[in-house]
Amino acid sequence: MPEYDTVFSLPSVDEDPDTELGVLLMGLGPERLLAGLGVADADPVSAFLLVDQLRHDARPDLTMAAAMRDGVTRWQAARPRLAAADPEPGVRSAALRRLWAVALRAVGNAGLSCGHGERVFLAACWLRRAEIDRLSEADRGAPGIAP
Secondary structure (H helix, E strand, C coil), X not given: CCCCXXXXXXXXXXXXXXXXXXXXXXXXXXXXXXXXXHHCCCCHHHHHHXXXXXXXXXXXXXXXXXXXXXXXXXXXXXXXXXXXHCCCCCCCCCCHHHHHHHHHHHHHHCCCCXXXXXXXXXXXXXXXXXXXXXXXXXXXXXXXXXX
């Protein structure tokens, strides 16, 4: 008998809160993920909310472009270690929570020294690495990232 009903199933109520946050982050655009990575330290939820404020120019002390630049710097530093640590580089599951678990495992296996928020945003960026790579390679020339 299958573990889950193939017609419809709700997520487990025992799911880790980071997993549910990860599912939300997977729906964000690469600009928001990089900005989140740029401002993420201890608390991923605070970073998520800060990025929303930055998108609406609600913070006089920080801009979306500055957060994205910091995110690009963090991504480019972590990217080679994530690639070397990816436990499953082949066919990926379509199940969001399984994808998230694999991405978190890759971040953990990379041996990066980072806070909780940075770990969560790195996992989200790793899942969307093709888009994140394109945006970070454009780095200084891309709209919104220019110095």
